[in-house]
Amino acid sequence: MNNLVRSVRATGGIGVVGEFKPEDPKLSYEMVQKGHLAFDWGLFLSKGQRIGTGQPNVKAYNRRLCKLIAASKAKPSFLVTQELPLRDAPDAYRHFDARENGWVKVLLKPAA
Template sequence: LEKEEDYVMLSDIFPTGWHATELAGLRAGESVAIYGAGPVGLMAAHSALIKGASEVFVVDTHSDRLALAEQMGATPVHATGDEAVQKILDLTDGRGTDCGCECVGYQCCNKHGHEDNSATMNSIVASTKATGGIGVVGVFVPQDPSAATDLAKEGKMPFDFGSFWFKGQSIRTGQANVKAYNRQLARLIHHGKASPGQIISHRLSLDEAPEGYKNFDSRTPGWTKVILKP
């Protein structure tokens, strides 16, 4: 089937990345910072470019994933925390981006490599302009018993609400309604406007599935997205 691997991405990843840009309220000609260069973050970048974003920044610390973002036409930002914020501010002449997309979730890490569920949310508030929109599709859970802090165990975080309020920003969150987007995204693929299959790194048989999950769990460099072929 022609473009089969592109259509496979309609099962979840592509609609979720698109949803991030919808939640952020991204419009053509606007800039956006996307935190996370995993499959969803890369699809958010792809979606933003399709929508006509003027500048798309992708923030992460994994060089292999940032290379994919750059190949798509986005600007990679190899940093985290305050350093990432400062780089985005420098690249936007101090204005910050019009929108922001959080595509990491509660397992994000701070600059020391320690899990910190507030890291991306506070950074995205700092790097998004006043009145800007923020879309959150990264998963945040109500309880996380294995978290490092008592606050995080209850699904809570030290969030910079003062800056968020003072800047008059808006945040929209939630799981993507995949079926609501599938028809329009399928048409984009059909007419050659979208190519989400470009992030696929490995094609495995069903017998090789355990290997794929092992590398996924270990976050092995180079393993971006795997498809299984019976």
């Protein structure tokens, strides 16, 4: 999240969509085990950014999409234009925000 705050322009928006576990005792950091996140609130406020969150409505679409993918009628991978390690996120967001040609959907891989 802090990398997003650093990379997104002032007054820009950050969208966070995904699954969330309030607690996960198997994770290595005590803070994350409790569902907490170290967040640079000062930088976020000084840049006047906003965050929108939500969980995807997976149940409404997953069965239908799985059937389409299994039948080769849908190929979602065509959207992916880059696959990068997570450490490249700030640079990737700059390219994406500048609407550079070829920067449509970026997959960030935490372990890469």
